[in-house]
Amino acid sequence: MKRTRILLTKPSKNYKNYIHLMITETSTDQDILNIVKGRLTLRKKTTNAVYKQYPPEEAVQQLEQLSLEYQAKGYSEEPESILDAIKVPEIQVLDKAKWHYEGEFPQDLTRDAAYTATGMFITWIINNNWFTEDIEQEFHAEIEQVKKRQLMGAEFYRKCLDGVFSTQELSDEIIPFVNEYLDIQNDIYTAEDYVQTLQGDKLTFYHVANTWENYDLIEPVIEQRFQQFMARI
Missing domain, CATH: 2.20.140 (q64v53_bacfr protein fold)
Structure with a gap:
């Protein structure tokens, strides 16, 4: 076996x-x-x-x-x-862009592709106002740009969060869902939903284009997962 x-x-x-x-x-x-x-x-x-x-x-x-x-x-x-x-620290790092581009990263892509998948999830976080008040205030202009589709979530991830996404930036109410959905040891978001919804016949999930059209495809999948999670608690 x-x-x-x-x-x-x-x-x-x-x-x-x-x-x-x-x-x-x-x-x-x-x-x-x-x-x-x-x-x-x-x-x-x-x-x-x-x-x-x-x-x-x-x-x-x-x-x-x-x-x-x-x-x-x-x-x-x-x-x-x-x-x-083992007690896991209260603040958990959910993703770092460098984990990707310093790992087995496709040589035909730029580092920008390392921000795409998490950037789309961050867009969902922004659209549903799940960042802390501190983040909302500090990056109010950029958050509004994302909501108006003038700035991609991947760019917000790179520019405002320095390529590090952790529970420290999130409202307490959303953390249980995010910890389960983006769990490093059982990654439902990237390994299942993102790949199945967007990768298709592309070489890797890094090759998924960073577009609003792709975000519109993954957003209802994330939302469905969230609603299922809420129905269980």
């Missing part, structure tokens, strides 16, 4: 380094290998993730190969349940 999730840890003096390898299956011929690295202590964990796309069988091979490479460096397998006992 093929494995699609492996947790590896390596003890240090005051913490454990960990590598969490996970395959996210998609409806296309490219699965996503999530490589989440960080540190574990009794009270918190840090996370830094990169994503790589492979055909399904190759994704499994890459996961197993990476596991062996890390074990050769002193890492050992542990049950994933140990992560559940």
Whole structure:
């Protein structure tokens, strides 16, 4: 039976380094290998993730190969349940553009493409007034430009948030939904909805054009997910 999730840890003096390898299956011929690295202590964990796309069988091979490479460096397998006992910091980084363009990023694209997917989600956040009052006040002009479709969400992400999207900028009411929907370890937004709605026959999800037409396609999908989430709580 093929494995699609492996947790590896390596003890240090005051913490454990960990590598969490996970395959996210998609409806296309490219699965996503999530490589989440960080540190574990009794009270918190840090996370830094990169994503790589492979055909399904190759994704499994890459996961197993990476596991062996890390074990050769002193890492050992542990049950994933140990992560559940760790308190996650209140402020969570949901995405960083550099995670993408410093990772396995298509050479035929500029760095601007690393902002597109999260930029579209940020557009939904802006249109529904889910940023904190501080962000609303500080970037009032830019937020109004996004609402009037004079500024793309990707550009707002780059210009106003410096390519870092975290729960710190969000109203308390929306954080539970965003944490679930953009969860690094189970990314529903990018790995499922964004890919299935917009990628089509494009080489990667990075090749999706940053257009209002594409935003109009993904917006109702996000909204439906939100309404489903609200119906459960």
